[in-house]
Every structure is written in structure tokens, then in C-alpha cells.
Amino acid sequence: MPELRVIVEEVRGxxxxxxxxxxxxxxxxxxVExxxxxRICLHALSSMLTLISPLLKGVPPASLGIGSDETAHVQCPDPGPPYRKHARKLYCFSGEMNGVDRFSLNNQQPVVDIDGLSTD
Known part of the structure; x- marks a missing residue:
């Protein structure tokens, strides 16, 4: 059964x-398991909905424009301060399909920061 682990990578605020x-x-x-x-945040889930199915089917994040072949990143749609009091969050996907890693967290890969700009 395909699995996708969603990891909170960064929280600002x-x-x-x-x-x-x-x-x-x-x-x-x-x-959702x-x-x-x-708790599963609806704002977080809404930012992922169109990406979850392709990632679970093994589509590389790079072909979706959301990371490298091994790492996928999305962010919370809440604009955060100064517009709202809550934080902006960055989520990373890590996937497994039938026990085989498909996406792994690799700190050497380019990461998209919270503002959507590449950090490298």
C-alpha cells in the first residue's frame, strides 16, 4: 500500500x-491514517491535495515542479505575519511504496524556502 509521510520542516511564528x-x-x-x-490541519491539507495522488503513484517531485527527484516541498497557504498572527509552515514529503523508499529527506538537495524561492 503506498504511503506518504508529511513532515513539518519549518515553522515561522x-x-x-x-x-x-x-x-x-x-x-x-x-x-489520512x-x-x-x-492534528491534521485543513490549511496544510489544502496545500497538498493536488500533489498527494501523483506522489503516491511515484511521480517524481521534480516533474511536478516542487523539488528534486527525491524531495518534495510545499508550504501552508496561511500568509502569516504581518497579515495574520499565525505562522507559515514548510512541509516535506517522504514516500514509501510497498516498503521501498521513493522520496528521502536529503539535506544536500535544493530546498524551497518558506517564500517559495530556492535557497541555493
Whole structure:
């Protein structure tokens, strides 16, 4: 069964859902896995919805324009300060399909920062 692990990579300010860097939740096949330790933020989920299916099917993030072949990044649509009091968040996807890693976190890869500009 395809899996996609969503990892909170960066939080600027205070997240309304309480996310902290390192928090994660699991998407499995076509649903959010239940019995997880974090709340699933609808703002976070909305930023991922169009990307989840292709990533679960093994489409490389680079071909979607959201990272390298191994790393995918999206951000929360909440604009954050000074427009709203809540933080902007950056999420990283890590995927597995039938126990085989498809996307791995690799700090050597280019990362898209919270403003959507490449940091390299």
C-alpha cells in the first residue's frame, strides 16, 4: 500500500494547529491514517491535495515542479505575519511504496524556502 509521510520542516511564528518542526502525519493509499499524534490541519491539507495522488503513484517531485527527484516541498497557504498572527509552515514529503523508499529527506538537495524561492 503506498504511503506518504508529511513532515513539518519549518515553522515561522506560531502555528494555529500547534505544529512544530519534526511533527509528521501519514497518508496511506487514499486516506489520512487514523490514530496519529498530531492534528491534521485543513490549511496544510489544502496545500497538498493536488500533489498527494501523483506522489503516491511515484511521480517524481521534480516533474511536478516542487523539488528534486527525491524531495518534495510545499508550504501552508496561511500568509502569516504581518497579515495574520499565525505562522507559515514548510512541509516535506517522504514516500514509501510497498516498503521501498521513493522520496528521502536529503539535506544536500535544493530546498524551497518558506517564500517559495530556492535557497541555493
Amino acid at each position: 506560531r502555528c494555529a494547529a500547534g505544529y512544530k518542526p519534526g511533527d509528521e502525519f501519514l497518508l496511506r493509499d487514499f486516506y 487514523r490514530m496519529q499524534d498530531v
